[in-house]
Amino acid sequence: MTTPATNHSGPVLDWSAGHGPVTGALSATTGAFALATTGAATGMPPGWALAVGAAGALGHTVAGLRARNAGRTLATRAASWLVGAGWTTWAITHGPLTWAALGSLATIGVGIGAATRSTNLHEEAREEEAIAAEQRQINAELSAERRTIAAEWIDRIQRVCSITVRVVGVERWETGTGYSIDAELPPGGATWSKIAAESPRLSADARLPHGCTATASPGIHQGRVIIDVTTVNVLEQERTYPSEYGPLSVYTGIPWGYRTTAEEIRAHLREQCALIVGPTGSGKTNMVHTILAGFARAEDMLTWVVDLNAGSAGLPWVLPALNGEIHAPGGGPVRPGIDWLAGTFEEAVTMLDTAIKVAKQRKMGYQDLLARHNTDLLPISPAVPQIMLVIDEGAEILASGDRDMRKLGEKILEVIRIARAMGVRTVLTALGATGSVLGNLMIRREAKVRVALTGGETEGMDLSKMFPGTRGLRVEQAPYKGAGFMATPESPAGLFKAWRIKPNQIREIIAATSDRHPRLDDISAKAAGPAYARRWDADRTAWMHDHVVEEAPGSAAGPGASRSGLNLSALRSDRPTEQSTPEDDILRQFREQIDAEFATAPDPNQAPPPASGGLNLSALRSEQDNPAQQAALAALLAAGPEGTGASAIARALADEHGTTRQTVVGWLKAWAEDGIAVRVGEGTKARYVHRRHAPHRPDED
Ligand SMILES: Nc1ncnc2c1ncn2[C@@H]1O[C@H](COP(=O)(O)OP(=O)(O)OP(=O)(O)O)[C@@H](O)[C@H]1O
Numbered sequence: 001m002t003t004p005a006t007n008h009s010g011p012v013l014d015w016s017a018g019h020g021p022v023t024g025a026l027s028a029t030t031g032a033f034a035l036a037t038t039g040a041a042t043g044m045p046p047g048w049a050l051a052v053g054a055a056g057a058l059g060h061t062v063a064g065l066r067a068r069n070a071g072r073t074l075a076t077r078a079a080s081w082l083v084g085a086g087w088t089t090w091a092i093t094h095g096p097l098t099w100a101a102l103g104s105l106a107t108i109g110v111g112i113g114a115a116t117r118s119t120n121l122h123e124e125a126r127e128e129e130a131i132a133a134e135q136r137q138i139n140a141e142l143s144a145e146r147r148t149i150a151a152e153w154i155d156r157i158q159r160v161c162s163i164t165v166r167v168v169g170v171e172r173w174e175t176g177t178g179y180s181i182d183a184e185l186p187p188g189g190a191t192w193s194k195i196a197a198e199s200p201r202l203s204a205d206a207r208l209p210h211g212c213t214a215t216a217s218p219g220i221h222q223g224r225v226i227i228d229v230t231t232v233n234v235l236e237q238e239r240t241y242p243s244e245y246g247p248l249s250v251y252t253g254i255p256w257g258y259r260t261t262a263e264e265i266r267a268h269l270r271e272q273c274a275l276i277v278g279p280t281g282s283g284k285t286n287m288v289h290t291i292l293a294g295f296a297r298a299e300d301m302l303t304w305v306v307d308l309n310a311g312s313a314g315l316p317w318v319l320p321a322l323n324g325e326i327h328a329p330g331g332g333p334v335r336p337g338i339d340w341l342a343g344t345f346e347e348a349v350t351m352l353d354t355a356i357k358v359a360k361q362r363k364m365g366y367q368d369l370l371a372r373h374n375t376d377l378l379p380i381s382p383a384v385p386q387i388m389l390v391i392d393e394g395a396e397i398l399a400s401g402d403r404d405m406r407k408l409g410e411k412i413l414e415v416i417r418i419a420r421a422m423g424v425r426t427v428l429t430a431l432g433a434t435g436s437v438l439g440n441l442m443i444r445r446e447a448k449v450r451v452a453l454t455g456g457e458t459e460g461m462d463l464s465k466m467f468p469g470t471r472g473l474r475v476e477q478a479p480y481k482g483a484g485f486m487a488t489p490e491s492p493a494g495l496f497k498a499w500r501i502k503p504n505q506i507r508e509i510i511a512a513t514s515d516r517h518p519r520l521d522d523i524s525a526k527a528a529g530p531a532y533a534r535r536w537d538a539d540r541t542a543w544m545h546d547h548v549v550e551e552a553p554g555s556a557a558g559p560g561a562s563r564s565g566l567n568l569s570a571l572r573s574d575r576p577t578e579q580s581t582p583e584d585d586i587l588r589q590f591r592e593q594i595d596a597e598f599a600t601a602p603d604p605n606q607a608p609p610p611a612s613g614g615l616n617l618s619a620l621r622s623e624q625d626n627p628a629q630q631a632a633l634a635a636l637l638a639a640g641p642e643g644t645g646a647s648a649i650a651r652a653l654a655d656e657h658g659t660t661r662q663t664v665v666g667w668l669k670a671w672a673e674d675g676i677a678v679r680v681g682e683g684t685k686a687r688y689v690h691r692r693h694a695p696h697r698p699d700e701d
Contacts (some may be wrong), residue, residue: 146169146170149170149179149181150167150170150181152206153165153167153181153183153227153229154166154167154183156202156205156206157183157195157202159205160198160201160202160205161194161195161198161202163185163186163190163194163195164186165183165184165185165186165195165225166183166184166186167181167182167183167184168182168183168184168224169181169182170182173261173262175234175261175262175263176232177230177231177232177234177260177261177262178212178228178229178230178231178232178260178261179228179229179231180226180227180228180229181226181227181229182219182224182225182226183219183224183225183226183227184219184223184224185223185224185225187223191222192216192217192218192219192222192224192225192226193216193471195216195225195227196215196216196217196471196472197471197472198472199213199214199215199216199472200472200474202214202227206229208229208230208231209231209232209233210233210236211230211233211235211236211260211477211478211480211495212229212230212231212232212233212260213228213229213230213260213477213495214227214228214229214230215227215228215472215494216228217492228260228261230260230261233260234258234260234261234262234497235260235478235480235483235495235497236480238482238500239258239497239499239500240499240500240501240502240505241290241293241499241500241501241505242255242264242499243505243508245297245508245509245512245513246297247297247298247299247516248294248297248298248299249298249299249300249301250268250269250270250298250300250301250380250386250423251270251300251380252266253266253267253268253269254266254267254269254291254294254295254297254298255294256287256290256291256294256451256486256496256498257287257290257482257486257496257497257498257499258496258497258499259494259495259496260494260495260496265486265488265491265496266488267291267294267449267488268449268488268489268490269386269388269425269427269449270377270380270386270423270425271377271420271425272425272446272447272448272449272488272489273416273425273426273427273428273443273446273447273448273449274425274426274427274428274447274449274450274451275395275427275428275429275430275437275438275443275447275449275450275451275466276288276291276427276428276429276430276450276451276453277395277429277430277431277432277450277451277452277453277461277466278429278430278431278451278452278453278454278455278484279431279432279453279455279461280431281455281481282453282454282455282481282482282484283453283455283481283482283483283498284429284431284453285312285313286481286482286498286500286501287451287453287482287498288313288390288392288429289313289316289317289501289506290498290499290501291390291427292305292313292314292317292337292338292390293337293501293505293506293509295338295388295390296317296337296338296509296510296513296517297509297513297516299382299516299517299518300380300381300382300384300385300386300518301385301386301387301388301518302339302340302385302386302387302388302517302518302520303337303338303339303340303387303388303390304338304339304340304341304342304351304355304387304388304389304390305317305338305340305341305342305389305390305391305392306342306348306351306352306389306390306391306392306394307341307342307343307392308342308343308344308345308348308392308393308397308683309392309393309682309683310343310682310683311341311343311543311544312392313390313392314338314341314343314390314392315341315343315544316503316506317336317337317338317341317506317510318336318337318338318341318544319544320334320506320507320510321333321334321335321336321337321510321514322336322541322544325507326507326510326511327511328511328514328515334510334511334514335510335514335515335517336510337506337509337510337513338390339517339520340532340535341544343543343544344543344665345404345408345647346661346662346665347540348408349407349408349411350531351389352389352408352411352412352414352415353411353531354527354528354529354531354532355387355389355415355419355424356411356414356415356418356419357527357528357529358387358422358424358520358524358527358528359415359418359419359422359424360418360527361523361524361526361527362378362384362422362423362523362524362527363421363422365523365527366378366384366422366523369384376421377421378421378422378423380423382518383518383521384423384521384524385423385518385519385520385521386423386424386425387423387424387425387520387524388425388426388427389412389415389424389425389426389427390426390427390429391412391426391427391428391429392429393429393430393431393683394412394426394428394429394430395428395429395430395431395437396430396431396683397409397412398412398413398428398436398437398440398443399436399437403647404647412426412428413440413442416442416443416446416447417442417446420446426447428443428447435462435465438465438466448487448488448489449487449488449489450466450467450486450487450488450493451484451485451486451496452466452467452484452485452486453482453483453484453498454475454478454479454483454484454485455478455479455480455481455482455483455484461475463475463485463493466485466487466493467485467487467493470487470492470493473485473493473494477495478495478497480497482497482498482499482500483495483496483497483498484496484497520532627657628653628656628657628659628663629667631652631653631656631657632649632653632659632664632667633671633676633690635648635649635652635653636649636668636671636677636688636689636690637690637692637693639689639690639693640689640693641689641693641694641695642687642689643680643687643688643689643690643693644687644688645686645687645688646661646664646665646668646688647661649664649668650663650664668688671688672688675691676690676691677689677690677691678690678691678694678695680694680695
């Protein structure tokens with residue numbers, strides 16, 4: 001309750017504090033009572049009370065007028081002041097502490113309360129009426145605007161398409177970036193697709209800004225059409241990945257970016273594979289990160305990434321956790337944002353073999369579950385997660401002529417072919433090469449979630465192959481990095497843009513989602529075996545160290561220095577080490593902690609020990625005089641400036657020395673570090689050249 005006497009130094013009678021009928025009357029009567037008792041006690045001349053009342057009435061009327069109160073409210077308030085003042089004058093003269101004075105004051109209080117209640121009701125009704133009138137005016141203006149838009153578009157469609165439509169409704173988008181027109185087609189065989197085909201001409205006729213379109217799509221039945229008209233070019237703007245990292249699921253779909261309406265678009269990948277085409281510089285790597293961000297947020301997806309291109313797509317999701325750069329809220333280790341990263345050919349083969357084994361084992365192991373759910377589609381859940389294989393430049397692997405790559409490509413196609421029902425799906429990216437990839441029936445059939453990032457590139461962009469049956473898509477409509485076209489079975493091909501995501505957000509997402517990632521279910525983990533359980537082993541993550549060195553060219557060279565690039569102190573335990581370098585030990589502990597903390601794999605003790613102790617390249621160096629190694633060096637030299645790869649050398653040595661490709665990889669790496677060999681080309685085209693034949697180094701001949 002308001003107590004004006006204590007809040008204000010002015011007159012005790014105060015009506016300005018927004019009283020209701022009860023507090024207002026109380027305030028008036030207690031105020032009057034206080035003034036009367038003070039006045040009687042101090043012998044105040046009774047006329048003063050009248051003057052105070054008159055001043056109050058006047059003051060309140062002025063204040064009310066300023067607040068635009070109704071006339072009736074003003075009158076009630078002024079009367080309250082004057083009645084109160086009259087009683088005060090009488091009570092000061094006759095003494096306020098008599099039953100007659102108190103009784104009459106109470107009566108006045110009730111009277112004022114009743115009067116105020118009725119005026120308040122009137123005030124409310126008046127306000128409501130004012131709001132309604134205002135709304136009516138807005139509606140009138142809106143429908144006038146809608147009528148104008150409708151009339152314009154009826155004319156335009158007549159002019160451009162020679163179809164006379166009847167507009168049923170116009171709806172402005174909440175995002176403020178355009179509107180939709182719902183129109184009825186005339187009888188006589190006009191179809192929505194006729195209007196859709198004229199999209200560019202309609203956009204030009206409407207003088208839409210660059211990047212804005214008028215796109216037609218089917219209405220509620222075949223005689224209706226919806227035309228979405230964008231008036232603000234959101235594709236031009238850079239929008240960062242939404243900072244809300246709430247949980248997602250394979251069933252909610254994963255947001256990949258936004259449409260020209262600024263509405264997000266989701267990829268539903270329970271049964272679909274995806275293909276993302278983007279030439280160099282179009283924003284493809286950024287898009288892959290956006291996709292990995294969505295998968296990391298999902299509670300029922302595990303992401304396995306194949307990235308033979310120096311790990312640029314996968315490493316930002318692994319290294320911050322591996323390097324101990326980020327911590328869980330409790331200070332504990334953070335799980336990488338992806339579940340497995342293959343950066344070498346061998347690891348990619350291992351991963352794909354594992355995916356195939358998992359799919360086959362799930363088919364046998366989950367017969368009961370399938371029967372219980374009466375389905376042939378494995379019910380994916382956090383307990384039985386979907387595996388998402390993201391293969392950067394996977395389309396190039398499929399199209400490659402190289403024998404090894406062809407083998408890898410066959411495995412990719414096998415996963416796509418056999419694993420849909422069992423919850424293993426793939427996302428392939430491509431630099432281009434859409435002709436050869438989309439020529440593959442399996443991809444055409446299974447990968448209907450499609451993205452073409454144009455980034456202004458017009459060469460080699462065949463949108464009609466990526467989005468067959470869709471007309472009116474032109475590369476020039478999306479000349480921005482990260483922008484292009486996207487289609488899913490649920491959402492027809494149309495302009496879209498991926499959110500921009502930078503390393504700091506990737507780190508945030510790794511930390512925010514660390515305890516949300518599912519574990520590989522027991523049936524799958526058993527099928528996956530040590531190949532999966534030991535995926536973070538030192539020897540298998542060694543290439544990540546190489547990457548760290550590449551990123552820090554200023555740091556001291558040599559394997560020792562390179563290994564110090566990974567700071568796993570956050571994950572270090574106090575266990576003693578046996579005959580291994582501290583770095584090997586740290587990596588092993590990292591894997592053990594990951595396994596212990598998150599139980600991502602079956603008991604590693606059951607797995608056979610790793611073939612090598614990890615990153616110990618110096619061990620390889622001690623074999624300098626090994627005849628097999630000399631033969632390998634000779635093969636490298638013989639390959640001349642063209643260079644060669646580990647597979648070719650291993651093949652050459654197989655009969656005589658029985659050397660494995662893995663061993664040759666180790667030698668080549670060591671030689672590259674020692675400057676004996678030079679690595680040229682990237683990703684699938686990487687090969688080694690003996691320094692005698694290395695480009696740009698004639699002085700070393
Ligand atoms: N969605 C986006 N919004 C705004 N800018 C973007 C977006 N995606 C990419 N870019 C810009 O384009 C640049 C190149 O992006 P990105 O590295 O992803 O391209 P890429 O196609 O993978 O190229 P490359 O093959 O050369 O690595 C980024 O550094 C960024 O400045």
